[in-house]
Amino acid sequence: MNEVGLVIGTRDSQPLEFWVGVSPQSYLQLDDVVAVTSQVPERGEVTLYGLVDDVRAFYEGAKFDSDVFRVQDGVLPVDVATVAHVSVTRVEPELFVPARPGQAVRRATGEERDRALYFDGMEHRFPIGLTRDGEPLWGNLDFLDGSRGAHVNISGISGVATKTSYALFLLYGLFHSEVLGADRTNARALIFNVKGEDLLFLDKPNARLNEEEAAKYTTLGLSSGHFQDISLMAPVSRNVIGEPVPDTGSRQEGVTPYFWSLRQFCQERLLRFLFAEADSESSQIGFAVTVAERYLERETEGQHGRGWVEIGGRRLTDFHDLVNHITENAEEVFGGSRLAQATQDAFLRRLHAADEAAGHLIRRTDTEEEESRYRIDWQAGQVNVIDIHNLPDRAKRFVVGVVLKQMLADKDRSGQRRPLVFVVLDELNKYAPAEGWSPIKEVVLDIAERGRSLGVILVGAQQTASEVERRVVANASFRVVGRLDTAEAQRGEYGFLTAAARARASILKPGHMFLHQPEIPVPLLVQFPFPSWATRSEEVAPMKVGEIPRGFRA
Amino acid sequence: MALALSVDPWASEYESALQLDEEPDDGAPDFPVRTDVETDEWRLMIPEFTPLPSPVAFIDGVQRVELRVLTDQEGKRVFGAFASLGVGTVFAAEGEPRLAPERPLRALAFSSGANDDPWIVDCGTTSLVFEVHSSPESGYKGVKEALGHHRLDRETRLGRRLVDEGHALIIMDGRLRFTPGRGFAVGLTKTLHYMYLVAPEVNLLKDVRPQTRTPVFAISFKDEPRYSWYTRLAEPRPIDHNLAGVVRLETMASIGIEAAVRLADLTTVHLPRFASSPIWDARAPQNLYPFAALEQRLRHELGDHAWVRRAIEAHIMGGGP
Known part of the structure; x- marks a missing residue:
């Protein structure tokens, strides 16, 4: 013994x-x-x-x-x-x-x-990392896939907490083990890339992965490698005439530029997502947005087969035109809605600001084929990376809001929990802040509250859980913290940490997290291996002779 | 005019280290003291540094009366006491000195030569075996004597064993009661009951500073000739009396004067380092750190006094052994 x-x-x-x-x-x-x-x-x-x-x-x-x-x-x-x-x-x-x-x-x-550690009773278990001495640690899938719980919430200081890396490690484990069973190939991940271009290389092996780190994957029953079947999307570049190109610095090949056509914008009522900053619920602006949306939908009804719109006999080809049209015809747009002049003015001011920030994401297309090629398809690949890091905050919210709403609508229509969709969203505090109301917060809350039955799993992250809507954090079955600010660690949101764990959270090294899951009454310290996929261009292994670069394949 | 007072530094719950006006109980001179064994000239000795053997073994013991009892044996009133005793060693070397307590002993001590079988007393998770020890002396004095003998006997046995195991230097708390075959042993007396020296030699004592000593002189105790010397363990405060911190050491004369002088030098140079601080021990500096720590540990190992006492009372109430 x-x-x-x-x-x-x-x-x-x-x-x-x-x-x-x-x-x-x-x-x-x-x-x-x-x-x-x-x-x-x-x-x-x-x-x-x-x-x-x-x-x-x-x-x-x-x-x-x-x-x-x-x-x-x-x-x-x-x-x-x-x-x-x-x-x-x-x-x-x-x-x-x-x-x-x-x-x-x-x-x-x-x-x-x-x-x-209750691993014996976990019928479906997925890797959550290793102990410091290299023993595998598992999470119960029943609490992730919606059967008994769902969602992951990760907190930690930017830079040292390695929140996104951990989220990706969890996804890698789910997609590269047998735990999802037959659904594995159909499961999807939707990842918003909010910082740098870290996630644009998920489909390349990491040249800096050493044998010791690779062995950790083996311990967890995984092979070390890169993500398979990935789709990379980046916002279309501004001010480019001709063929749309992605607005990325380090990688262009294999990255699809995205934007929405004016027709989609009007007919799918996307205007509200340009007004997605937190507001008080009593604000009249929300009503103005609804009125304007209704107007645009009504005026463009039945227009299809092209990516521009015609309103009142005038052809509008880009967002700027649309903004001008609304400004000039405010009386017609808001006619009969009894909106105060001050509210209308406020609406227009914000609309112009939105044009600055996100106008380039809504533009004309010439054909229906083009229209669908450049809109974000959240299930194009298994892992869908949507780059938003270069966008202003208002545009980020627009993209996240539109994509999540579309995904939820698609899932609602299918009525099936499986296959699962994992949504990785960092900076949750921007999308579902603790205070105020916004259309995108509504979408995020919807995922947090209904996602369990829809099969939409939110892997949310933020620096400080205290700044995020309580219901979003409370609905997460898996709570994870990386390095925390000492004062933040004392807050009630981290009640699942023991006193000792709170103290340690302020000295956690990159690659180490405390993870709490419903069955285990104490948080576990997990370390996760160095990414076996590249996280920046320098980590991409030089291409082998004869390999066809992605994007050039038939 | 007010008297000029000097202070006795030991805590007042202890008797003074100076007991010179008491009747000497075991220090009576049965042999004339000779002060010319090391040097003809009686003067302060300042030894040169010599390295201390490592480790040095410090031996000490404690005893605690758990419960006093009375009985009659053959029509005589007999005094007795249940007591616990502990003896042990500290092996001091550079780095961490090691405590090596022996298992605690339990004794039922009687006066007037009374005798009985061992008493086995259930006490919590264990049972304690009180072996009977007695002294022919009557009254409570006999009980004390029986206990004292038993403890000193254990300390002496331990000292002999360590000598046999090859330890180079053994320092006993109190008098030295055995002759080491090989190796060296000294006894350290911290309470001065009897002043072996008389004027003018005794006047040197007040000039003895730490790391200096009196010359070695010859005495005898219980027919055994010994060599002895005085040294001071720590500089007294200006308000302390002029013998504060003075101790007497002794070794057996059979080791020869040269070896005795070497031992005297060695202990004079090194013992001040072990002298305890008054914030640590109530009998500082004479109660050396190793002794203080060992006594603390030995007392702890005797168990909780109230708990043991209650167990004995419960046992007696239940009808004895």
């Missing part, structure tokens, strides 16, 4: 926590999994499983802090005691008695470790 120490009796042992005196011949470190079996009169054996979340060592017999120097001088003899605090994760059978002082505590390995 793997004995590491004894339950101490100088501090109270309780059904959900106890202290272990660590034997001098052994050690316990944070996050170690242990088990202790006690005999309970009349009931027989009870085993408590738990996680070490605090370890302390001190001199016994010393009185003063300066005694350490007397000890080192060889003058004052003392004993060294090491104790570890264990938070109980599971009691088998469920008889909540304290571990008996004096009882031997053993390191839980193999099946016993799986029992301690």
